[in-house]
Amino acid sequence: MSWQPEVDELQWRKQLAQQMGGAEKVQRHKDAGKLTVRERIEAIADPGSFQEIGALAGSGQYDADGKIAGLRPSNLVIGHAQIDARPVVLMGDDFTVRGGANDGAVGDKLVHAERMAGDLRLPVVRLVDGTGGGGSVRNIETKGHTLLPEMRVWQHVVENMSLVPVVSLALGSVAGMGAARVAASHYSVMVKGLSQLFNAGPPIVAHIGQQVSKNELGGSQIHTRNGVVDDEVDTEAEAFARARRFLSYLPTSVFELPPRGAAPAASADQQWLLAAIPRDARSVYKIRPIVQTLVDPDSFMELGGKWGRALATGLARIDGWPVAVLASDPYHYGGGWDRATSDKLIRFVDLAQVFHLPVVNLVDVAGFQIGVDAEKSGVMRSGVRALAAIYQTTVPWCSIIVRRAYGVAAAGHQHMGRHNWRYAWPSANWGSLPIEGGLDVAYKAEIEAAQDPGRKRAEIEQRLRRLTSPFRSAEAFVIEDIIDPRETRARLLDFVHLAARLRQPGQQAFGIRP
Template sequence: ESDKDRRWVETRAQPKPDSQSSPLTGTAPAQVDAGDPLALFDYDRKVKDSQASTAEPIGQEITLDGPDGSLGVPAPIQGTIIQFSVEVGDEIRIGQELLIMEAMKMEHVIKSEISGRVVKLNVLDGDVIVEGHPLLYVQEVEGLGAQEQIDDSIDLDFVRPDLQEVYDRHAYTLDENRPDAVAKRTGRGYRMPRENIAQLVDEGTFKEYGPLVVARQHDRLTDEELRKNTPADGLVSGIGSVNGKYFSPDRSRAMVLSYDYTVLAGTQGGRNHYKQDRMFELAERFKIPLVFFTEGGGGRPGDDYTGPRVAFDTHTFTQFSQLSGWVPLVGVTNGRCFAGNTALLACCDVIIATEGSTIAMGGPAMVESGGLGVYTPEELGPMSFQVPNGVVDILVKDEVEAVEVAKKYLSYFQGPIDEWEVNDQRKLRHIVPENRMRLYNMREIIETIADVGSVLEIREKFGVGVITSFIRIEGKPMGVIANNPHHIAGAIDSDGADKGARFIQLCDAFDIPILSLMDCPGMMVGPDVESTALVRHCVRMFNAGANLTTPMFLNVVRKAYGLGVQAMCGASSFQGFFTVAWPTAEFAGMAIEGAVKLGYRKELEAIEDAEERLAEYQRRVDDAYNNAKAVNASAGYGIDDVIDPADTRSWIVMGLNSIPATPVRTEKKYPYIDTW
């Protein structure tokens, strides 16, 4: 249909020929042939050429009065007539379809609001009309009533073709339609990403973002090949509920991302970076905790690019790092994790890895291309050294356990739970031997104080002189730092200080109170430990503890000596909300034997008889130990009480119940959580 075949029906004003009509005057706008790409510009030129004439249009009021007392049916919108459904002489009823109009590429069905007989059609197919113009005239006829209601009920289970197309497109992403990928994955003893996500989130709550995205490799693959071989561009991402049976919806919401190793080895393509940018931005805006399964091979070299480019203009890593300290970041890996995937994993607050994992900043190809030798992937970052060196926080057997640990870890940041069970606290009276030289198990103390089954230890095999764990007390989450007497008697070394300081910072960033269980003979000393930069490392715990805003509860189990114990309590016994000691506790500025030797050197040198000198030395040592006993040392104050160990938990409960509610945070407490 060409422009010359159309009419422009104007009712409110009649503009001068060749001048542009305006909707503001009630007239239809000028119409051009939409099929001609230059028609708009030709019209613009004609209008400008004819603007010498500026005569004002003469207005004309709309009327709906028709011939022989009939009534006009007004156009409810401005648009084009594309089809009539009635003819002159037809009897029509209220609700009956009269015609169809098109406006802004949408078709509008115009129905009658009166019953009667059509006496005149006032417009033709193709006419462009304004709102209010009479479309046709109807002579009202009494007794016709409304149009009979036709039973047009539909089968609500019927799937229309357009919806079926959507289902079919999503089907490419489902495991049941990827048998080869699933077989290869399960053949290695691993699970598919969607299996892990299904275990992590509460049933029916996960909504996936970007499942229909494919890899940006259109130069080498057809659309069908991309859908089949690169579903979701190798990154499953979405939002769901985790631990919903314990927490309200606002506390259980969580974002989940998982690289898919069955898609291009879990590499980082342009579009899965694009998806991550979207998800990370949502996590930041709406403060959503994030769980990230990071198995994959790093950057992907095979995507389509046009023209030259630099290789590090990806915003993904910046966005993810900016989430640190704002929302909990839980990293989980299995199998091979290299390069960019590793970088994202390492930015997480916690790294949970399976025994079959290998984690490295560079994969075999990168190592070989650097002239550094040839290695298998499993030789580059095995758990045999990535666990004891502190890279991995929690080592688990397999993906099933990894998911369960991730859920447990996240729960401490989701808040208190209502149901809990307490151990018999009387057991605490007997864990530490009366013989001050005899070892005991600090972890047994932690397990006994905590709610049953609530302990999750972090970095167990690294910095082993300091124990860091999450626990619950009457359902409320807490962090624990404790000395481990089985490693250098609980003294602080560089690794232990790093471990303790980072854990303190992590707890403080998310307002989790901290319990410090102290049995520390001081800082570790000697040239070997000094060579590890102990001077700098050990005071990290001073700075972390002294600047806490979350409450710290202090309990001296046995030794409280010198700078070492100060590192365990924020540098002062009164930094905590309370400081209590068990009967087995003892206090000194340094090792008591050394203090006697240094403090009474002149007196001992004045005794010429060796046996007498030794006896005097031992007497002074015994006196010093007696004075160091908690029940005696507390006479000078410095701690709040010496307590029955069985009362430790009740002190903690008092502390938790006495601190004010945590304010809703609108900004970070820390710029980021130290990755080390």
């Protein structure tokens, strides 16, 4: 006698799981403009590559003879798949079953998926569309007792951040632990109007007297500007594309090296870089076209562009080699570091260090933000933590000083205790303080004693400016090389090929930061 009846039941159970929360709830979900969890998995994974684990998990309903009559499946779908022919662990919340609440996942599926990623050394992609671990307060009556909050999965979430690339896509209203899972990522995305993220949703917030909509409380326009989430897109399809692109720059785990892509047939025109920096020190310029000119065409993927805006950060390729790019943006506080910029730098530098990405840093730093608001924000605390992050790096680093490098913040343009590549453009200037700011302090007595203080101040400034030429510093070997801006990409090509030899796989450890 064969086991065909059991095999038939197996297939029947799998068919029940495919129905998710049932036709009515699935339709309601789709009417809200959202894909189902299984449609999302099909959209982000290579065709036919998803291998589900735990498809039978759920709450079965049985007839009087003990035969299965129905199944409410677990609302977490997990498994492994291929994305661009590289293996990943995929997990997705099913909002059609109990609103995606994590306690509806049945058993330890969440723990299993995170542990699988760490132990198999595979990237994690989370499709998050659910709430915290406690679910509804109805559970109190169902269980007959309350639950003490705990997150057994969190050990694996934290460990994975230092082992494998972690990507989280917020694809609905995520709260509590759902929100925490999104934030605990190397890269996170929200969909405009479709995604919201909060500690607690509007009904709970109403109890503290705040009547707000979901978007007013936690829309992407909030969290992509405070640094909780990296990016926002218009559609789920764009979110999947961004996730795939992000992973393409990184190794499968820290025990491998970032893969080299195809070298471009040609690079962008470098000629215009000669006039890219204005002669007027008070004039601003756009940094992103400079970045895009120096790296391989169409390879720059900016991360977190709407927060910490004095610094543009992103991944790119140079001659096919993946690199991490930092670039000062003078449009925001003149490139000076406020607290948000410092925090952004820390997170990005850690990403480069963990995944063995050489760093290219385009420097135009006016120093730390100054003034009453800056001091109240605690910019110095975040600032020195940013310096510590830089001085804990061991990845190869190349700095191009394109204009200013002033103050303590500028001391973080690279790790000064080890060899790094460094070049300056003729437009560069540096010092402990900008002349216009420090002159009035250093020459106060001389200026005040002059018959014409304004004229005296101008004379002193002109005299000092003659001494601030980068060529004077080059004579003293303060700067190693001054280059024609049009030669910068050629120098970066040299850098990435030398740096490729120095990259070492393995897990990183950071010391304490102030």
